[in-house]
Amino acid sequence: MAVGFELVTPERLLVSKVVVMVVVPGTEGNFGVLEGHAPFISTIRPGMIDIYGENQSELSERIFVIGGVAQVTEGHCTVLADEAVSPDTLDRGSIETDLRIVEGNLPSLREQVARAADTDRERLLIELHRLEHEQTVLQAKLQAVGEITR
Numbered sequence: 001m002a003v004g005f006e007l008v009t010p011e012r013l014l015v016s017k018v019v020v021m022v023v024v025p026g027t028e029g030n031f032g033v034l035e036g037h038a039p040f041i042s043t044i045r046p047g048m049i050d051i052y053g054e055n056q057s058e059l060s061e062r063i064f065v066i067g068g069v070a071q072v073t074e075g076h077c078t079v080l081a082d083e084a085v086s087p088d089t090l091d092r093g094s095i096e097t098d099l100r101i102v103e104g105n106l107p108s109l110r111e112q113v114a115r116a117a118d119t120d121r122e123r124l125l126i127e128l129h130r131l132e133h134e135q136t137v138l139q140a141k142l143q144a145v146g147e148i149t150r
Contacts, residue, residue: 001035004076005051007063009084014063015051022077023050024070033077041071046140048087048147049079062087064144066137092145099138102131 005022007015023032025047046066053060068081109131113124 002075003033003035003037005033006076006078007049007065007081007084008078009081014081014084015061017051017053019051019053019060021052023052024077024079025049025065026070033072035075037072037077039073041069044068044070044079044081046137048144049084064090064141087144087147090141090145092142095138095141095145099135099142102135102138106131106135 002018002020003022005015005017005019006013021032021034023030024042025045026042027045028042030047031042044065044067047064049063049065050059051061051063052058064085064087065079065081066083068079070077070079106128109124109128113121113128116124
């Protein structure tokens with residue numbers, strides 16, 4: 001009972017192995033892929049991919065992904081991640097600092113969007129969307145750091 005699993009970033013192939021199960025952070029919720037899983041495609045949100053190598057009760061590896069797409073085909077799961085890092089490289093202090101800065105900038109940016117018109121408004125909305133995405137990623141990283149230290 002095995003599934004082929006590959007994790008690919010724009011830079012390189014990070015993981016290519018046969019696993020018992022992989023749990024992926026889909027945008028509609030986490031989903032686990034076992035042998036015999038129905039084919040589908042899902043976007044993924046920032047979060048942890050859990051890889052089970054020997055059996056379903058023994059977690060063998062975790063990798064934090066920023067986002068991307070997962071494709072499940074017969075006997076295989078491929079994740080094309082925008083970015084992926086080892087959870088060990090996540091630093092709580094710098095994440096908290098970055099999150100405070102982002103959350104401090106959001107209210108004034110939202111006020112600017114509310115007052116702006118035409119192309120200025122469009123430009124500010126793009127910046128607001130980027131900052132909100134950054135906030136989401138930082139919150140997911142902070143959650144991942146919390147899961148590691150438990």
